[in-house]
Amino acid sequence: MTHDTVIRTDDLEVTYTGKREVTALNGVSVDFSENKLTAIIGPSGCGKSTLLKSLNRLHEIQPNAEITGEVYLEDDPVYETDEPLPEIRRRVGYVPQKPTPLPVSIYNNVAYGPKIHGDYSREELDDIVETQLRKVNLWSEVEDRLDSPGAELSTGQIQRLCLARSLAAEPDVLLCDEVTSALDPISAEQVEETLADLKEEYTIVMVTHSMEQAKRLADDVIFLYLGDVIETNDARTFFENPQNERTQEFVEGHAAVEYDDGDDTAPDSTADAPPAE
Amino acid sequence: MDRYAEQRLFGFLARASAALIVAVLLLVVGVTIFRGGRVFLTDPAVAITPPGSRYMLDGGGGFLHAVLGSLFIVVPATVVATTLSLSTAVFLQSDYSSERTSDVINMFLNVLWGTPPIVYGVFVLTVIIAVGAQTSLIFGIVAIAIFQYPIMTRYADEALQSAPDAVKEASYGLGATRFETARVTIRAALPGIIAGVIMGFARGIGDAATVLFTAGRSTQMPGGPFEPATTLPILIFEQAASFNAEVRSHAYAASFVLIVAVLALIIASKLLAGRYARFAPGGRQ
Ligand SMILES: Nc1ncnc2c1ncn2[C@@H]1O[C@H](COP(=O)(O)OP(=O)(O)OP(=O)(O)O)[C@@H](O)[C@H]1O
Ligand SMILES: [Mg+2]
Numbered sequence: 001m002t003h004d005t006v007i008r009t010d011d012l013e014v015t016y017t018g019k020r021e022v023t024a025l026n027g028v029s030v031d032f033s034e035n036k037l038t039a040i041i042g043p044s045g046c047g048k049s050t051l052l053k054s055l056n057r058l059h060e061i062q063p064n065a066e067i068t069g070e071v072y073l074e075d076d077p078v079y080e081t082d083e084p085l086p087e088i089r090r091r092v093g094y095v096p097q098k099p100t101p102l103p104v105s106i107y108n109n110v111a112y113g114p115k116i117h118g119d120y121s122r123e124e125l126d127d128i129v130e131t132q133l134r135k136v137n138l139w140s141e142v143e144d145r146l147d148s149p150g151a152e153l154s155t156g157q158i159q160r161l162c163l164a165r166s167l168a169a170e171p172d173v174l175l176c177d178e179v180t181s182a183l184d185p186i187s188a189e190q191v192e193e194t195l196a197d198l199k200e201e202y203t204i205v206m207v208t209h210s211m212e213q214a215k216r217l218a219d220d221v222i223f224l225y226l227g228d229v230i231e232t233n234d235a236r237t238f239f240e241n242p243q244n245e246r247t248q249e250f251v252e253g254h255a256a257v258e259y260d261d262g263d264d265t266a267p268d269s270t271a272d273a274p275p276a277e
Numbered sequence: 278m279d280r281y282a283e284q285r286l287f288g289f290l291a292r293a294s295a296a297l298i299v300a301v302l303l304l305v306v307g308v309t310i311f312r313g314g315r316v317f318l319t320d321p322a323v324a325i326t327p328p329g330s331r332y333m334l335d336g337g338g339g340f341l342h343a344v345l346g347s348l349f350i351v352v353p354a355t356v357v358a359t360t361l362s363l364s365t366a367v368f369l370q371s372d373y374s375s376e377r378t379s380d381v382i383n384m385f386l387n388v389l390w391g392t393p394p395i396v397y398g399v400f401v402l403t404v405i406i407a408v409g410a411q412t413s414l415i416f417g418i419v420a421i422a423i424f425q426y427p428i429m430t431r432y433a434d435e436a437l438q439s440a441p442d443a444v445k446e447a448s449y450g451l452g453a454t455r456f457e458t459a460r461v462t463i464r465a466a467l468p469g470i471i472a473g474v475i476m477g478f479a480r481g482i483g484d485a486a487t488v489l490f491t492a493g494r495s496t497q498m499p500g501g502p503f504e505p506a507t508t509l510p511i512l513i514f515e516q517a518a519s520f521n522a523e524v525r526s527h528a529y530a531a532s533f534v535l536i537v538a539v540l541a542l543i544i545a546s547k548l549l550a551g552r553y554a555r556f557a558p559g560g561r562q
Contacts (some may be wrong), residue, residue, distance in 0.1 A: 061449055063371055086452040094450030100443035103465040103556040113451045149556040162447070169451050 004034040006203045007055060007092070007173055012069035014050050014059065024050040026227045027069065032173070032220075037199040039214040039235070040207045042224035043250070048207040049097070051224065052175045055205065056092035057085060073173070090117055093171035097178045097207075099159035101150030106142050109150045109161055113169030132164040136194045156187025163194060167202075174198070176206040180213065192217060211251060215239055223247050306536060313533025316526050323527060324534050327498050333515060336523035340531055342498045343512035347535075349414055349499055350492060350508055351482045354421035358481075359474050362426050366433035367459045372445070383434075389427035395486035397423050402490040414499055414506040417492030424487050425477035432473020436466035441558055465557055468550035475546035479539045485510035509535045 008031040016022045024047040032038050040048045053059040055071055057078060071078040078088055090113070102109050110129045114120050120128070129146070133139040138160045142153070150161055159179055166174060176195070180188035195217060198204060208214050214221055214235065221238040223231045223246075231238065231247045242248045278286070317324070324344055329337025365386075369379040401420040405412060444465045448458040463470065485508070493505035494515060509531055516528035 056450070058446065058450055061372065061445065063375065086454050088452075089450060090452030093452075094446075096443055096447055096450065098443050100441060100447050100558050102444065102447060102461055103467070103553075103558060104461075105556075112448075112453075116451070116453055116457055151556055151558050165447075165451065 005031045006034045007032045007071065007073050007205075009051075009055070010070045010072065012051070012054060012071065013067065014047070014054055015066045016062070016064050017066055018064045024227055025054070028224075028227075028229050030222055030229055030232055032203060032205055034203050035199060035201065036219040037195065037204040037206060037217050038220040038222060039218035040205065040222045040224060041209070041211070041214055041250075042230075044209075046224045047227045048224055049177055052177055052205060052207055053094070055173070055175060056089045056094060058089065058094055060085075086116075090169050091171055092173045092175060093166035093169055094175045095159075095162050095166050095177065095179050097181060099155055099162055099179075099182055101153070101158050101161060102165075104150065105147045106150050106153070106161065107146040109165050110168050112165060117169060128168055132168045133161075135167060135198070136160040136164045137190060138164060154187070156183045156190065159183055159187065159191055160194060163191070163198075167198075171202070173203045173205065176204060178207050178209060181209060211239075223250065225250075306540075309529070309532050309536050313529040313531075313536070315529075317530040317533045320530075323530055328496055332496055333519055333524060334521060336519075336521050336527060340509075340512055340516075340527060342495065343507050343509045343531065344534065346414070346417075346492065346495070346499050346506040347482055347508040350417040350421055350488065350506065351478060354418045354425060354481055355474065355478045357418070357422040358425035358429050358477055361422070362429035362433050362473070362477075363463065363470070365426075365430045366437055367463070369430075369434050370437055370459075370462070372455050372458065386427045386430055386434075390431060393486070394424050394484050395490075398487040398490040401487075405491065410503075412491055412493035412505050413503045414492050415502040417488045417506060417508070420487040420491040421481045421484065424484060425481045428480060429473045429477040432476060433466070433470050436469025436473065437462055439469070440465040444558060464553075467553040468557065471546050471550045471553070475542055479542060482508070482539065483510060483535065485514060 012028045014025040059065045111125045114128050180191050218235040221235050231244045323339035326339030327341050397420050440462050448461045488508045494511050495505040495507045499506040513528050513531045516524050
């Protein structure tokens with residue numbers, strides 16, 4: 001990869017302990033370049049969300065996750081560090097797979113990050129809220145009802161609200177976990193457009209189930225399979241000339257059936273497992 | 278029996294039991310409101326008139342002392358119990374304690390929940406005797422707060438548990454601390470928490486046994502936190518046992534005041550909870 005690396009993992013290994021021990025990542029070392037959109041793809045349950053969350057230690061809110069290895073954010077370690085966790089998570093923002101508003105008004109959803117991290121006047125907050133809502137193309141739809149509950153918006157609007165909310169915390173890196181999977185095709189397209197605009201300014205890591213979406217948006221692609229990185233390459237090479245046999249199968253198998261990923265009803269089902277080896 | 282007969286039979290039983298409950302409730306509430314209302318409305322001043330010096334004997338004056346006593350005991354107790362139970366409920370969530378710890382604490386809470394209130398009354402009385410104090414308003418507050426605590430904690434814990442995990446994840450994902458996240462989760466669980474607070478308040482204001490041994494059965498206006506006081510349920514008990522017919526009729530007036538207050542509270546809590554429910558993220562994780 002030729003661009004500056006913003007975040008990289010070094011031999012990251014994550015295990016979920018409990019009755020049934022699951023090793024979700026076996027020693028993953030990957031780089032994410034600045035102002036690029038990197039797509040993480042792979043079959044259900046292969047560890048995509050785990051990899052994404054381990055980048056800002058969000059998996060730690062699950063009490064049974066154990067991790068070894070290290071993540072470097074602009075060369076500063078994320079795990080072996082004295083920096084408070086909230087500060088790391090501000091720099092590496094996370095947009096959840098299931099669009100979830102905070103139980104407050106639209107305005108306060110966006111203002112939440114700035115409020116907890118900084119000390120802003122009401123005017124400055126007004127400004128931030130407007131800027132971020134414009135950035136995600138939501139402003140015109142909500143400008144006259146900023147005080148109504150975020151929960152009263154449509155799912156697609158909520159997902160854009162979540163994006164705006166994450167951007168308002170001024171992250172360097174944005175982690176997006178299947179952000180269009182809960183959306184109808186039109187909302188999904190709007191969110192995609194937003195992401196395409198955003199990658200000029202932010203380093204984005206996106207998990208997706210849709211090959212088409214990865215083709216449209218990604219600069220780089222990481223293919224995960226059962227906790228291992230099988231292939232990582234720039235998007236063009238990845239899709240047109242996959243180096244690995246399994247990647248080839250996965251890409252072809254999906255390109256044939258997937259057109260636009262609007263559905264993701266059973267993320268843990270084995271229905272979309274890769275072709276048997 | 279064929280499937281449809283089975284279904285009809287079950288439907289009949291379900292409706293019959295619901296009707297029975299509603300009928301009994303309507304009877305109790307209706308009789309109290311009707312008879313109490315009749316006494317109360319002919320002379321509403323009894324609720325705001327201090328008792329005469331021989332109130333229990335001749336019914337002179339009113340029962341303002343018990344109305345105030347109830348307020349002065351149950352309102353502060355509810356504030357104390359709400360604070361404690363919210364803190365406990367937050368602690369019981371997985372961000373703060375392991376599953377085993379919260380299981381053990383929950384077991385104790387269940388035991389507390391099932392303990393008859395008179396036991397709390399006797400317990401606090403023992404403390405009062407041990408420290409050589411007298412029954413007084415402040416001990417009534419303590420006893421009622423202990424009684425309300427497990428009830429409110431259960432409600433708050435369940436409300437917090439059923440708040441979607443995604444809300445927590447979203448908050449942490451924005452760089453919130455545990456405390457900030459707890460506040461967001463509380464916001465999401467507010468309708469359930471409010472229901473618990475009102476339930477605790479209603480149980481507290483209706484309970485006689487806890488107050489009997491701790492604040493006493495004073496027939497004078499409450500004189501301060503360290504003076505004896507009494508509450509409406511105790512008053513009603515004593516009124517109903519009086520030889521004087523007028524005092525006995527006051528028991529209905531006092532019941533009317535109590536039941537109307539509780540109904541008003543429940544309605545208020547529904548309205549309040551409804552307002553906050555608009556903000557709660559739709560559906561569960
Ligand atoms: N909290 C947990 N406890 C136990 N096992 C878990 C936990 N979270 C995830 N796992 C397991 O870890 C593996 C990787 O999960 P992960 O959520 O990262 O997969 P994914 O690639 O994001 O899947 P999907 O495409 O369905 O979202 C799976 O086998 C999953 O069952
Ligand atoms: Mg996932």
